[in-house]
Amino acid sequence: MMRTRPLKVALLGCGVVGSEVARIMTTHADDLTARIGAPVELAGVAVRRPSKVREGIDPALVTTDATALLKRGDIDVAIEVIGGIEPARTLITTAFENGISVVSANKALLAQDGAALHAAAETHGLDLYYEAAVAGAIPLVRPMRESLAGDKINRVMGIVNGTTNFILDKMDSSGAGYQEALDEATALGYAEADPTADVEGYDAAAKAAILAGIAFHTRVRLDDVYREGMTEVSAADFASAKRMGCTIKLLAILERAADGQSVTARVHPAMIPLSHPLASVREAYNAVFVEAEAAGRLMFYGPGAGGAPTASAVLGDLVAVCRNKLAQATGPGESAYTQLPVSPMGDVVTRYHISLDVVDEPGVLAQVATTFAEHGVSIDTVRQQGRPEIGGEASLVVVTHRAPDAALSGTVEALRKLDTVRGVASIMRVEGE
Structure with a gap:
């Protein structure tokens, strides 16, 4: 039976991803209602610059006081797409304290403080979903923590940053040097004006920490992930790789030790054979290769960034969280029962x-x-x-x-x-x- 009172959503942040979330909520409102079993209503949008024109968003919904929006008493779900550590951490905590479930795309915060956020969600009997924090539109987090919940994952290896894959792919296909490929990525909008987080591996390391925690049911923080950037990769390295029948990718690699008593998590450039499925991942796409004991080898592939792809993952989480709200239940939380140590590189x-x-x-x-x-x-x-x-x-x-x-x-x-x-x-x- 359809519930007529809408579920109210607070959108925290309205940049590239947030604006796409708002657009899809509006244009697909009827479909979302049918899939959830109740209408969803964008009840407020918290931003830093209220004077900026945001097409398709009622100016009356815009506020600079995110805390007041969360405390007003009628919000069911908060979508956090601000990024960074603060004020996102405080706002997510405030949401939980006010009975609001959270959908987040914040990889940096989850990699650093995921355990505390999960604990807060559990304390208040609420959901914390974050499919969009890793690999954009690719369904990965939910399959790993739900579909593979009955299996044992031993290894995860993947390309989880589109900017670096674009740069390395151009170096491989055209013979360009690192700086030339980076300049092209910047001109096309794949790289930020300051690309440090991408090219030095920080972005991939945050995603690696999140995936390792899910895969191995243990707490892995950003500081536990070994990290090397790709700024020293040269055209000569690609020439040498080709002579070996290989190419070069920036990889996130997560492994369970052979004896099952520890795990490792690392991000660095590596040569991989052209026969490996990850070798054919081109342009700014992401792909993650999961090796499980019973399921065998699984490959997840698709666009790893961008407003619309990331918003797709956010909306998928929103549907799941809203369904849980209607059922007066919560989805899976943190699973860290193994408490395995993270071995050094x-x-x-x-x-x-x-x-x-x-x-x-x-x-x-x-x-x-x-x-x-x-x-x-x-x-x-x-x-x-x-x-x-x-x-x-x-x-x-x-x-x-x-x-x-x-x-x-x-x-x-x-x-x-x-x-x-x-x-x-x-x-x-x-x-x-």
Whole structure:
């Protein structure tokens, strides 16, 4: 039976995503009503700049006092698309204190304070949904915490930042350098004026923390995620990757240890074989590869950012939360019963691709090989090429077998100290094999 009193929604933030949320709520109002079982009404929009013209939004709904909007007593659901830590954290807490369930797209806040927010939601018997915080429009959070709730996830590897994937894809397909590809991404609107959060891996690391917590039923904070940016990736790295039948992606990799007693979470650029499903992810798209014990390998793919795609994920959560409201129930909350420790990056077992500039003379290769052996690292392949443009030097490329990252890192530091090594041109992990 259809309920006639509308469920009232407070929209906190009305930028690119928020304006799309408001538009879809208006244009799809009848469909949303049918799917939820009650009308939904945009009851207020909290913004910082009330004078800005917002097409399709009644100016009477706009306010600069988000706290007053949440405390007025008739709001059922708050949609938080402000971003950042404050005032978003305080406003979400205020919503819970006033009996309001929350839909959020705030990856940074959830990665830092997700446990406290989940606890507040549970205390007040309310929902906290955040599909839009990870991978834009791609249904990922809900499948992992609901559809795969009866399975055991062992590994998650994915491209979760569209800006970096666009840049790396352009470098791969056109031979462009990093700065040239970044400039194109900026001109097309894929990169912010300050792209640091994207290219240095902070955005991907926040998403990795959220996904690791869901996948492994343990609390993983942003500080637990190892992070490397991609600003040092060069055209030479792509040329070397192509010779190996690989490409380069900025990956978020989450793994359960073989003994099941710990987990790891990391974000860094890596070479992956062209045969791997993630290698074919182009432009600004995202894709996440999930490996579960019973379900096997699953791939989630689609647009990972943008106003409309992200708003789609927000509206999906809104429908779910509103249905829960009508049923006087709540959906799944935090699952952190395993309390597994997060191991440091040094414990991760991986492979390295190392490019060295060395003296072009007999015995150098043997000296380099000895250094690897002394650190317990086995060499898979070696390629040496003279550098006629620099007399007396050669380029030496070494690809290792799998070894603890600490041993690989120690090997590189020892190589830097050799008199015959002029420099370490690049270091990159090799994944997906």
